[in-house]
Amino acid sequence: MTTEALTSADYIRHHLQNLTCGIREGHIHCAHDAVEAKEMGFWALNVDTFAVSLVLGLVFLVLFYRVARNAQQGTPSGAQNFIEWVVEFIDGSVRGSFTGRSALVAPLALTVFLWIFLMNLMDLIPVDYVPYLAEAMGLGHFKVVPSTDPNATIGMAVGVFFLVIFYSIKIKGVGGFLGELALMPFQSKNKLVQVLFMPVNLLLEGVNLIAKPVSLALRLFGNMYAGEMIFILIALLPFYAQWTLSLPWAIFHILIVTLQAFIFMTLTIVYLDMAHQEHH
């Protein structure tokens, strides 16, 4: 019983381990377990996350670029039809949530949505396929879902956060942005009281500001990580019984995959819209 439990724990641990590689003593070395990965510190790369997200991003961009280059204004057909449908959906979402004018927000939303969607979609690949394949190729670990790696989700959230700060300062100026942080939500006509309010305001608005990327990153990561975890747990069942749980979960997960991509995109739009709006 104990050995059984241990192997199950090992199985789960193995599946949750990224292929973390770094340069050690002059040559590339990949971690064999979580402890070793941790010891590598910051200057290591989760090769699986990086490679899969790069490939998926390129798949998205190449597909869309090919269609965009040959886009016809006449009757669209095949791939152009599908891509126009996606683009119009994104454009509608942006027009619905974003009140300003920006050449960046719509393509940003498109990239966010499709990239995350494709990354999440990797969750539907049976959990054992890719690690076995990787093992056959000599790689100890391979996590195929980049969005279950906090590095990927935080990476995107940081990107969005930079954009929020950039546009806040661009639209309102440094003073306006800092004023928004320091002078809201508590306001007073009395100058002294206003100064007394400032630390409280800074704390509240600071938390508000930091909460944006954190919630973006952790929501996506948490959902996908939990989904992946359940797939792994289902994979512990005997092979003939797995489909009874994995099939409903996979079908439900199709919803989660799309929904999480959509939520990330919508929140990105909303945050940028808030960055574009002048408070008074």
Next chain:
Amino acid sequence: MNINATLLGQTIMFAMFVWFCMKFVWPPIMAALEARKKQIADGLAAAERGKHDLELAAHRSADFIREAKEKAAEIIALSDKRASEIVEAAKIQAHAESERIVVAAKAEIEQEVFRAKEQLRTQVSAVALAGAGKILGREIDAKAHNDLLEKLVAEI
């Protein structure tokens, strides 16, 4: 599940993807969509215009038909009038002609009568002479009595 340089890599990758999408993917697709939107709008406007034109043309053709009908009626009325005029004129002419013919015939008849009378006179005088000759039992010398005969003829 530890945070490492992947985060930086992901952020840079994200930025590059967004940049590429913004530069090369979004604008052409939107341009195509806008162009199509405009094309469709133009097409609808053209159809609307065509419909309007058709309505106008229908109005115009109705006007034309009405006008043509009026003109035709006018022409018919005019031609009727003209025909009756011609008939009247013909009647008058025919009447005049008949009058003329009657007059001519009368004149001819008179002439014929006159000629017949003349002939009759001559013949009667000849008959009278023959009769007289027979009665006298001798030949009257026509030449000798020519003056007498002519006087007789003139008398008859």
